Amino acid sequence: MKKYRNWGFFIFLLPVLLWLFLLIVLPHIDLLIMSFRFEDDYGELTWGMANYKEFFGEPIYWLTFVRTAIYSLVVTFLTFVIGLPVAFFITKVVSVKYKGALTLLVLLPFWVSELVRVYGWMILLRESGVVNHLLLKTGLLAKPVEMLYNDAAMIMGLVYTTMLFMIVPLISVLDSLEDELIEAAFDLGGNARSVLFRIIIPYATPGIVSGSIVVFMLTLGNYLTPNLIGGKNSLWFTEQIYNQFIASFNWNQGSAFGFLLLILSSLIIWLGLKVSKQNLAKVVQ
Amino acid sequence: MIRSLPQSKTYSRGFRLYILLYFVFLFAPLLITCILAFNDSQFPSLPWKGFTLEWFTSDRPDRVGIFHDQSNLDSIWVSIQTAFFVSIISLVVGTCAAFLFEQENFKFKQLLYFLMLAPLVIPGVILGISILMFANSLGTLFEMQMDLDVPLLRPGFWLVVLGQFSFICTFVTLVVSARLKKFDHTLEEAALNLGANRFEVIWHITLKFLRPAILGSAAVAFLMSFENFNTTLFLVGSETTLPINLYLQLRDGSTPVINSISFLLIVSTSLLALTNLYFSSKQQED
Numbered sequence A: 001m002k003k004y005r006n007w008g009f010f011i012f013l014l015p016v017l018l019w020l021f022l023l024i025v026l027p028h029i030d031l032l033i034m035s036f037r038f039e040d041d042y043g044e045l046t047w048g049m050a051n052y053k054e055f056f057g058e059p060i061y062w063l064t065f066v067r068t069a070i071y072s073l074v075v076t077f078l079t080f081v082i083g084l085p086v087a088f089f090i091t092k093v094v095s096v097k098y099k100g101a102l103t104l105l106v107l108l109p110f111w112v113s114e115l116v117r118v119y120g121w122m123i124l125l126r127e128s129g130v131v132n133h134l135l136l137k138t139g140l141l142a143k144p145v146e147m148l149y150n151d152a153a154m155i156m157g158l159v160y161t162t163m164l165f166m167i168v169p170l171i172s173v174l175d176s177l178e179d180e181l182i183e184a185a186f187d188l189g190g191n192a193r194s195v196l197f198r199i200i201i202p203y204a205t206p207g208i209v210s211g212s213i214v215v216f217m218l219t220l221g222n223y224l225t226p227n228l229i230g231g232k233n234s235l236w237f238t239e240q241i242y243n244q245f246i247a248s249f250n251w252n253q254g255s256a257f258g259f260l261l262l263i264l265s266s267l268i269i270w271l272g273l274k275v276s277k278q279n280l281a282k283v284v285q
Numbered sequence B: 001m002i003r004s005l006p007q008s009k010t011y012s013r014g015f016r017l018y019i020l021l022y023f024v025f026l027f028a029p030l031l032i033t034c035i036l037a038f039n040d041s042q043f044p045s046l047p048w049k050g051f052t053l054e055w056f057t058s059d060r061p062d063r064v065g066i067f068h069d070q071s072n073l074d075s076i077w078v079s080i081q082t083a084f085f086v087s088i089i090s091l092v093v094g095t096c097a098a099f100l101f102e103q104e105n106f107k108f109k110q111l112l113y114f115l116m117l118a119p120l121v122i123p124g125v126i127l128g129i130s131i132l133m134f135a136n137s138l139g140t141l142f143e144m145q146m147d148l149d150v151p152l153l154r155p156g157f158w159l160v161v162l163g164q165f166s167f168i169c170t171f172v173t174l175v176v177s178a179r180l181k182k183f184d185h186t187l188e189e190a191a192l193n194l195g196a197n198r199f200e201v202i203w204h205i206t207l208k209f210l211r212p213a214i215l216g217s218a219a220v221a222f223l224m225s226f227e228n229f230n231t232t233l234f235l236v237g238s239e240t241t242l243p244i245n246l247y248l249q250l251r252d253g254s255t256p257v258i259n260s261i262s263f264l265l266i267v268s269t270s271l272l273a274l275t276n277l278y279f280s281s282k283q284q285e286d
Helices: A002-035 A050-057 A059-093 A096-111 A114-125 A130-137 A151-175 A179-187 A192-220 A224-233 A237-247 A251-276 B009-036 B070-103 B109-121 B124-146 B157-181 B185-193 B198-227 B230-235 B242-251 B256-285
Strands: A037-039 A045-047
Touching (some): A002 A037, A002 B070, A002 B109, A002 B124, A002 B157, A002 B198, A037 A251, A050 A059, A050 A251, A059 A151, A059 A237, A059 A251, A096 A151, A096 B009, A114 A130, A114 A224, A114 B242, A114 B256, A151 A192, A151 A224, A179 A192, A192 A251, A192 B109, A224 A237, A224 B242, A237 A251, A237 B124, A237 B230, B070 B109, B070 B157, B070 B198, B070 B242, B109 B157, B124 B157, B157 B198, B157 B230, B185 B198, B198 B256, B230 B242
């Protein structure tokens, strides 16, 4: 009996160890090591901080970095502000009959590839696009306007792509909020405002935190949406990483950038968990 | 404010309007993409020039429909193969991980569990570059030390499979673990008392119980792999997957053939999503 148990344990353990060490741990250690290597004046690889110095010395790099971080926070906040009423409507306002169907409709677009969704926005918004065509037809616009390739379009695109990851945790947390709590608050003289800020939002905090973490992480690491909707002006940090790896073929510099992005995302996620007193294992459930 | 309380007319109308606008926002890009796949025009834009199926079926030099577009058909086939292998490997390793974390106790279990969750918070781009570099370092090592050329370690099909597997496996682990938590251990004990060994128990009893979760996570794994862009971008070789191939075409301007591919993708993923939801709701009723 004992013997079988041990065998089973190692059969389960081995593939998991191989997965986590060969594909997660060692590659990231390699990333860290590579980021501290650089070519000196004689073209020899040596150890040092040159890649990080380059990052802080060149404003275009760290400004892009800061910009990406701030815009990711803005996107996270917008998905929350747009998503909360939708989740609230589905769980609390609409009659129970339609709840399942509406949830399904909210989820459906996100099964479709991100590329297809971004492409949809491109044919809607570009200069020869559908929105321009309709505005010209109705006479609201005299000549076509390029609506792609600006920050507003890019942020909208990012909100669109990550919306689901905010709405799903919000729906599941609001589902468990008892209607009686809200009724009691009104009986005790609360109004819509105080109910929202003192009942609904505090109650939904676990959902808000897990949604925010996923949205922030996905936005920060997004390449497709800034690149296609934001165009050349998008200045997204993942594009700097891509350029170092694929265009300049400077892997050491690219690793330093990658590691900085990893630190930023871990730091913000850690802060989010600390402030809301949650832990990662609970949040992903 | 909620359905059990009286609501003012403005409140409920305003709220409905907001939800309506939200759904327009959600579906407009997808609908327009589908509609323009059937427009008889050289460009994916209005005005409407009449209904045509040519962007699916045509084989003329100026208008190649998707069914004759070899480069896109090839990349669809590459994506299907990639997704197939990613799902299989993720299912095997993810199920092992679920058993490991739910049924075994060992030193460093917490640390290993934390590592298993890590791919959820590592941006896909970083996962891509670190796996690319590690494969490259290993490749150089093998070549220098043993004079061995390992094609597996160069960007290409199998590296894409490994890269996607590295984070999709976490999702499979979480889904299968959630189901395994609900497993009634007395069933296992009964089977063991009746003379079965541990593997017979797992094979005949536990895996049977896990089947809905395994099938559901297989569908999700397949889709996640099929659609993955960020990680694949750095690991892809000469055999491009569909998202990468579409991206390359989009950068150089677009033709309605992209709409027809999108239409097929939207229809097939919706069907897959609906089937998956149908079975998971049935599973909850059980």
